[in-house]
Amino acid sequence: MNSSVIPLKILKIIMAKHNSGTAISIQGLKKSFGANPVIWDLNLELKWGKFLALFGTNGSGKTTLLKILASQIQADSGQIIISGYDQAKNPRAIRRNIGVVGHQHYLYDDLTCAENLQFYGRLYNLSQISKRINSVLSRVDLEQYSGWKVRSLSHGMQKRLALGRAILHEPAILLLDEPEGGLDQRSLGILHDISSEWTSSMRSIIMTTHNHDLGNRWSDNIGILSNGILRTD
Amino acid sequence: MNSIIHPLLIIIWKDILLEIRSKDTIISVLVFGALLAIVFNFALNINPRQISEIAAGIIWVSFAFSAILIMNRTFVREQEQGSLDGLLLSPISRDVIFLSKVLVSFLFMITIEAILLPLFAAMLNINNFSWILLATMVLTTLGFATVGTLFSFMAVKTRSREIMLPVLFFPIILPVIIGAIEASRGSFGIGYEPSWNRWLPLIAIFDALFLVICPWIFSYLVEE
Numbered sequence: 001m002n003s004s005v006i007p008l009k010i011l012k013i014i015m016a017k018h019n020s021g022t023a024i025s026i027q028g029l030k031k032s033f034g035a036n037p038v039i040w041d042l043n044l045e046l047k048w049g050k051f052l053a054l055f056g057t058n059g060s061g062k063t064t065l066l067k068i069l070a071s072q073i074q075a076d077s078g079q080i081i082i083s084g085y086d087q088a089k090n091p092r093a094i095r096r097n098i099g100v101v102g103h104q105h106y107l108y109d110d111l112t113c114a115e116n117l118q119f120y121g122r123l124y125n126l127s128q129i130s131k132r133i134n135s136v137l138s139r140v141d142l143e144q145y146s147g148w149k150v151r152s153l154s155h156g157m158q159k160r161l162a163l164g165r166a167i168l169h170e171p172a173i174l175l176l177d178e179p180e181g182g183l184d185q186r187s188l189g190i191l192h193d194i195s196s197e198w199t200s201s202m203r204s205i206i207m208t209t210h211n212h213d214l215g216n217r218w219s220d221n222i223g224i225l226s227n228g229i230l231r232t233d
Numbered sequence: 234m235n236s237i238i239h240p241l242l243i244i245i246w247k248d249i250l251l252e253i254r255s256k257d258t259i260i261s262v263l264v265f266g267a268l269l270a271i272v273f274n275f276a277l278n279i280n281p282r283q284i285s286e287i288a289a290g291i292i293w294v295s296f297a298f299s300a301i302l303i304m305n306r307t308f309v310r311e312q313e314q315g316s317l318d319g320l321l322l323s324p325i326s327r328d329v330i331f332l333s334k335v336l337v338s339f340l341f342m343i344t345i346e347a348i349l350l351p352l353f354a355a356m357l358n359i360n361n362f363s364w365i366l367l368a369t370m371v372l373t374t375l376g377f378a379t380v381g382t383l384f385s386f387m388a389v390k391t392r393s394r395e396i397m398l399p400v401l402f403f404p405i406i407l408p409v410i411i412g413a414i415e416a417s418r419g420s421f422g423i424g425y426e427p428s429w430n431r432w433l434p435l436i437a438i439f440d441a442l443f444l445v446i447c448p449w450i451f452s453y454l455v456e457e
Binding site (some may be wrong): 070072074092093096098101102103104105106107109110115119120122123124125165185189199211 | 254255319320322326
């Protein structure tokens with residue numbers, strides 16, 4: 001497992017800057033699609049270093065919530081503060097501070113694993129990109145597939161690479177949307193190692209899942225989304 | 234400034250690399266353009282006197298249809314692989330994403346036009362080219378790419394995207410196509426008054442308007 005010295009340093013700067021122990025704060029969030037309300041008056045506080053597992057039936061709004069947090073879709077109303085930044089005022093700063101693993105892998109099939117990571121690394125204006133790429137590929141156990149095109153990887157390997165893409169810029173917060181789907185035990189172990197590394201270095205994770213056993217074992221907090229309302233423990 | 238140029242070049246590099254690897258746009262559009270040239274040549278059976286009247290129209294209609302094919306692909310690859318969300322999740326301005334797509338489309342279109350033009354010239358017996366034609370091609374193609382990129386993004390979100398794009402694109406771009414035909418007519422035609430000094434500024438004004446309005450609409454649509 002790689003050292004977490006740099007992330008901790010980054011996190012301390014973020015926390016000192018914003019003087020806040022809260023990674024994510026949501027107040028009165030509402031979202032409807034047409035006449036159908038999906039999220040209704042949702043409030044949430046996630047502390048730094050905590051792992052929140054979100055459960056809920058299909059269509060309960062788990063993915064919608066993560067997409068709103070990732071600023072992929074806009075909420076109808078409510079206030080969202082992530083890493084001390086107000087999402088309405090500074091979405092680009094938030095995007096720099098989050099890593100997202102979604103249902104799709106956000107990778108280019110005709111680029112190799114290394115080229116995909118290089119592309120995103122350059123978009124994030126990262127320093128020492130080659131070193132980071134090697135480190136990330138090693139963490140997701142794809143080092144020997146560095147020169148392989150994404151289209152020639154298995155589904156599980158693509159998901160691992162998607163995880164690698166999400167952690168490449170060492171974000172303070174990870175948003176994982178059912179990341180365990182299609183992963184074998186070894187890949188689940190890699191996902192668990194990375195999430196443990198994230199929370200032990202005082203960074204935070206929200207993960208949606210239908211796997212109650214896995215969610216209960218990995219997380220510090222549990223949330224259940226039902227009828228647009230979030231209940232947390 | 235570096236925060237715009239740097240990501241702009243990265244996205245352009247990525248799109249060119251993907252096109253070099255897949256070759257699924259340039260080759261098919263070239264074949265389509267060449268077929269159009271052949272069809273027009275045989276269908277119209279043009280005599281030398283008619284060339285000056287209709288050559289510019291044939292060429293610009295062909296370029297516009299070829300442009301549609303290129304623009305249909307602009308966001309399709311991103312949409313199919315879900316990588317558009319990956320782009321939108323990165324900490325770069327939406328304007329940069331839009332402008333990079335405009336420039337990539339522009340590069341692809343101008344390359345196709347540069348290859349097809351000699352073919353049309355050979356078939357239509359055109360042998361007088363000038364800098365006016367070059368300026369018309371650059372300005373008109375920039376207009377095509379700007380408007381086309383916006384409508385390509387709108388169309389890719391719909392079920393009937395192949396139909397939606399031309400339906401949205403042609404009414405808006407019509408003044409630019411008319412301007413391009415009129416400006417290049419003087420270039421090809423014998424006995425035509427050079428009218429580029431009226432039409433080229435008009436195309437440039439449309440381009441400037443599109444380059445201001447389209448990125449703003451794109452940013453709004455992306456957020457929605």
